[in-house]
Amino acid sequence: MMSSRFSNPLTRVLEGENVQMDLPVSRLVETSLSRGEGALSSNGALSVETGEYTGRSPKDKFIVHDSASAEKVDWGNVNRPISREVFSSLFDQMIEHLENKEELFVTNGAAGADASYQLPIRVINEFAWHNLFARQLFLRSTGPDRDTGMEPFTIISAPQFKADPEQDGTDSETFIILSFEERVILIGGTEYAGEMKKSIFSVMNYLLPEQDVLPMHCSANVGEEGDTALFFGLSGTGKTTLSADPHRYLIGDDEHGWSDNGIFNIEGGCYAKCVNLSKKKEPQIWNAIRFGAVLENVHVDRTTGDPDYTHTDLTENTRAAYPIDNIPNALETSAAGHPSTIIFLTADAFGVLPPISRLTKEQAMYHFLSGYTSKLAGTERGITEPEATFSTCFGSPFLPLDASVYAQMLGAKMEHHGTQVFLVNTGWSGGPYGTGERINLSYTRAMIQAALEGDLQSSEMTTEPVFGLHIPLQCPGVPDELLQPASTWEDKQAYAEKAKELAHRFENNFLKFTNVSQAVQDAGPSSRTAETAGR
Ligand SMILES: Nc1ncnc2c1ncn2[C@@H]1O[C@H](COP(=O)(O)OP(=O)(O)O)[C@@H](O)[C@H]1O
Ligand SMILES: C=C(OP(=O)(O)O)C(=O)O
Ligand SMILES: [Mn+2]
Known part of the structure; x- marks a missing residue:
């Protein structure tokens, strides 16, 4: 197996007397409490x-530029290069920092529920609660029969170490640095636990395509008939909320792989947004928050x-953050x-996209590449209100390779399996935003239920003129007028203008995709049509 010049100091740390290895959940909770962490x-x-950092810090995330990554990574604003020297010096300093700690917490886990594609991971934390998070969010003990001899990917998270x-x-x-050569992730200066989770996702997005598996930023569930559904979406769009459905079996809430055998969860737990969580509207998630779960930055009455x-x-x-089996019907x-x-x-x-529309094959590729959504407040540093963004594959912050790698794999798989695709607006x-209202969750649920149960297949559709989207005229449990965005706006002229503005944004964003077939390019909105519609 790989022997790196970094493995020795790591082995030294792991053998240290200050290490608490693989503590069970109850001990991790006790220890967090006795250390005054929560x-x-x-x-x-x-x-x-978590103090100052309560969301991800994408601007502080780097990938080590080395012989392993140089040719593979799609370098740019998301995947920012950093030298081996910088990594190695920070690594040495962090090792020293860890060796001087009274206590360290280490969890051995894994990513990827399908044994053929599983990655062993090891998480070294200076906080007990971070180790609890890692234990609950990643797959737990892989057992001796799963011991592949593969060197684990190691996360070193030491928020108190500041660069x-x-x-x-x-x-x-603050820094989040991934080294594919050394199989090490360094996290310093931030306590936001989501960094650990999402950096392992980045690693899987790098490794899985090599094995012909498509990694996806999506949730997944399956119905009684074995009908699997995936829900792609950037943070806050509803992956976790909508996949927790009492009528279906939950597979995972955020990260999956799609191989020739089907789909599998990458993680062992869920990480739900809690803002305005209510027992009535989201009972599964509400009930999942119990002993062993971690509440991050939630206000608790003293x-x-x-x-x-x-x-x-x-x-x-x-x-x-809670283990997936806290959801009663998790598979x-x-x-x-x-x-x-x-x-x-x-x-x-x-507020111009329809709450549900059916996409043709070409539209599906167009929208997957575009990845239009809004960044919602708080998930990334500096975002305080919804901000329109195009995030290729609905997950560009986590994709080390060129987007076309993932898009081509998705296109081929959808084609091969005849997957139907819907676009669902869970926003305004x-x-x-500011004038309109967020679409009612119970309506979104009704629309998704109809889509999954085939009720929209026979429904008559109208084609919306600007984006060419096919909108059902009716959907059980949803008022007809809500389905047509134009009819929900009082000021029709304002609607037409906004639609045109958004169409322009789509077109400008799509200019970067030069390698795409004409049919897919033509499947986007047309701001020329929008001008006519606005007149
Ligand atoms: N129509 C809607 N559909 C889905 N989620 C909604 C809707 N309206 C409001 N929400 C809220 O938006 C948030 C979605 O967050 P979450 O499901 O955790 O997103 P993700 O898993 O994609 O990051 C939840 O707080 C949910 O209550
Ligand atoms: C945890 C995150 O995202 P998601 O809501 O998609 O899980 C994140 O973006 O930090
Ligand atoms: Mn989520």
Whole structure:
């Protein structure tokens, strides 16, 4: 197996007397509490605060530029190169930092529920609650029969270690650095636990395509008939919420692989947004937050210990992390057959996309490449209100390779398996963000149910003129007028203008895709049509 010049200091750290290896959940909770890292809330979950960083720091994320990555990575604003020297110096400093700690917490886990594609991972933390998070979010002990002899990918997360940008060559005191050559991820300066989860996702996005498996930023569930559904979407668009469906079996809430055998979950837990969480609207998630779960930056009443999900005083990006089996109908195998339906979730802050529309094969490719949505407040540093963005494959912050790699794989698989695709707007309607309203969750659920149960197949469709989207005239449980975006806007002229503006954005964004067939290019909106419609 690979022997790296870094493995020795790592082995030294792991053999240190300060290491607490693979503590069970109850001990990790106890230890977090006794170290004063958090408090128990009345539902039994451990509640913690992460200080200044309450969302991801994409601008502080780097990939080491080395012989392994040089030719493979799609370098740019998302995948920013950093030298081996910078990595190696930070690595050495972090090792020293860890060796000086009174206690260290190490969890051995894995990513990828399908044994053929499983990656062993090891997480080294200075905080017990981070180790609890890792234990709950990643796949748990792989067991001796799964011991492939593969060197684990190691996360070293030491938020109290802060870089000195002048000396260390980072952009700030915070850094997330992935080295594919050394199979190490360094995280310093930030306590937001989502960095650990999403950096392993980036690793899987790098490794799986080599094995002919498509990694996907999507949730997944399966119905009684074995009908698998995937829900792609950028953060906050509803992957976790909509995949927790009492009528279907949950496979995973955020990251999956699609191989020739079907789909499998990459993780062992869920990471739900909690803002305005209500027992009535989201009972599965509400009930999943209990002992062993971690509440991150949720306001907890000091007297009663009750979480108050309406508070956003620390951040809008409040989170709950829990093992997937806290959801009653989670599938034990974490795997299912080839998807029959794919749903692209978009939170449209312009308020012009229909709440549900059916996509042709070409439109599906067009929208997958475009990845139009809004960044919602709080998930990334600096985002305070919904901001329109195009995020290729609905997950560009996590894709080390050129987007076309993933898009081509998806196209081929959808074609081969005859997967039907819908675009679902879980964002605004009746006007843009600020004027319109967020589409009611119960309506979104009804539309998705209809799509999955085949009720929209026979429904009559109308073609919306600007984006060429096919909108059902009717959907059980949803008022007809809500289905047609133009009819939800009082000011029709304003609607036409906004639609045109969004169409322009789509067109401008798509200019970068030069290698795409004419049919796919033609499947996008036409701002010329929009001009006519606006007159
Ligand atoms: N129509 C809707 N569809 C889905 N989610 C909605 C809708 N309206 C409001 N929400 C809220 O948006 C958030 C979606 O977050 P989540 O499911 O965690 O997203 P993701 O998993 O994609 O990051 C939840 O807080 C949910 O309550
Ligand atoms: C955890 C994140 O995303 P998601 O909501 O998609 O899980 C994130 O973007 O930090
Ligand atoms: Mn989620």
